[in-house]
Amino acid sequence: MARVVITGGAGFLGQRVAQSLQRHESLLINGSMEPIQSICLVDRVIPDGFGHSNLEVIQGDLLTLIQTDPDIFQASDVVIHLASAVSGECEQHLELGLKANLETGIALGQLLANLPTKPLLIFSSSLAIYGGSADFPLPEVITDTTRPNPQNSYGSQKLMLETFYADLARRDALSVRTLRLMTVSVRPGKPNQAASGFLSGVIREPLSGLASNVPVPLDTQVALNSPEQAVDGLIQAMGISDQAWGTPLGLNLPGMRLSIQEMLDALEATAGPKVLDLLTYERDPMIETIVAGWPSHFESVRANRLGFQSTESFEAVVQRFQTTK
Numbered sequence: 366m367a368r369v370v371i372t373g374g375a376g377f378l379g380q381r382v383a384q385s386l387q388r389h390e391s392l393l394i395n396g397s398m399e400p401i402q403s404i405c406l407v408d409r410v411i412p413d414g415f416g417h418s419n420l421e422v423i424q425g426d427l428l429t430l431i432q433t434d435p436d437i438f439q440a441s442d443v444v445i446h447l448a449s450a451v452s453g454e455c456e457q458h459l460e461l462g463l464k465a466n467l468e469t470g471i472a473l474g475q476l477l478a479n480l481p482t483k484p485l486l487i488f489s490s491s492l493a494i495y496g497g498s499a500d501f502p503l504p505e506v507i508t509d510t511t512r513p514n515p516q517n518s519y520g521s522q523k524l525m526l527e528t529f530y531a532d533l534a535r536r537d538a539l540s541v542r543t544l545r546l547m548t549v550s551v552r553p554g555k556p557n558q559a560a561s562g563f564l565s566g567v568i569r570e571p572l573s574g575l576a577s578n579v580p581v582p583l584d585t586q587v588a589l590n591s592p593e594q595a596v597d598g599l600i601q602a603m604g605i606s607d608q609a610w611g612t613p614l615g616l617n618l619p620g621m622r623l624s625i626q627e628m629l630d631a632l633e634a635t636a637g638p639k640v641l642d643l644l645t646y647e648r649d650p651m652i653e654t655i656v657a658g659w660p661s662h663f664e665s666v667r668a669n670r671l672g673f674q675s676t677e678s679f680e681a682v683v684q685r686f687q688t689t690k
Contacts, residue, residue: 366402367392370441372427372473373448374406375415377552378489381596382445383420394443395485395540396606407437408448428469431476438476438484443603445487446473451559452493452519452655459518466522474530478538485540487603490527490615492547492588493520496658507617507660509667516658517560527615534613542602543615547588548659549595550628551686560655564589567625568632571643572687580649583626586661590620590675591682598673605671617665619675621682631680635687 369386373379383404386392391400405421407430415422423430423437427448430437438444448469455462470488477484496516497503504511515521527543534541552565563580564587570577590598598618602610610616633641665673 367394367399367442368403368440369443370405371445372407375408375411379447382599385596393604428472431472435476441484443485447489451557453558453560455519456517462518462522467525470526474533478533487599488530488543490523490543490545492545492659494524495660503660507663509665517655531613540607541613544598544602545615545617546595547590547620549592550589560652568683571640572636576643578645578647580652581656585625588620588622588661591677594620616668617663619668619673621679622661623679631683634680635683
C-alpha cells in the first residue's frame, strides 16, 4: 500500500498531480504496481474550501514541518517535491530562494535518506539549470551531455539540489527521479513572480478579456510543457524502475519549441484577431535577460528511450485551456 506525499500540493501542478493519482486505485512505483493507500498534500497556504475527503491536507512552511513534524514523511513511499520559490523571487531576493529552495530541499533529502524504507523522491527541476556565458556559450541544441551553466539564482538552486539528490541515490539512501520541466503554459489563476509568468499571461489574460504585456522580443524562442505534459511526465517518471532509469542525474522532459510570435498566432487562431488588441509590448530588461539565457532546443536520446514523447501543438493547448478555464 503506497503513501504519496506532494510538497507544494495546493499549487497548480500539485493539485493536478493529485487529481490524476486519484483516478487510479493502483500506482506504478519504481517498476512495481502498488495499491494507493493515501495521498497527502503539503503546502504553505491552503485555499479555503480546498481538498477532498480522500486527501490528507497539511498546511505549514515545509522547512518548519520537516524540522518539527517529520512524521508526515515517515511512512511515505513516494515524495513528489514541487514546492519552490519561483525564478523572479529568487533573482530579487537571494536569501528567500536559498531558504525556500536550497535549505528546504536539503533538509527534505536528509530526512528521507534517514528513513529505513528507501522512499522514491520525484524532484521537479527546471531547464533554468542551463545557460550561456561569454566564455561558455549556450549550445544550439541541448543534449543529454550538455553541461549545466545556470545564469540565475533559481537555476543554480535547482542544480545544487539535483546534485545533492543524485549523491543520495549514489549512496543508495534514496531512489531519485529528477525531471527538468520546461516552462508550463498555459497556467490558470493569477500571475506570479516567475520570470516565465508572462508565457501564460499573454494567453490567459486576453482569453479572459484582460490586458497583458509581452516583455520580450517576438522572435524569442522558448521551450514549453503543457500542464498535461508536466503532470503525465512526473507520474511516468515515478513508475520507471531504478534499473531502467539509470543515472540519478536529471532528465529533460520533452516539450514544445516555438517563438513568442507563434504563441500569439495560436492565440489569434483560437480567439480571433481582436484578442491581440489586449496585448502591450513593453520590454522588461530583467525578464528579457533571464529568458534569453534559457535554452529552447532540446534533444534527448535518454528521454526517448524511456518513452517520454512530445507530440502536442501549442494551438491545441490554447484551445483546451479556453474550453476549461
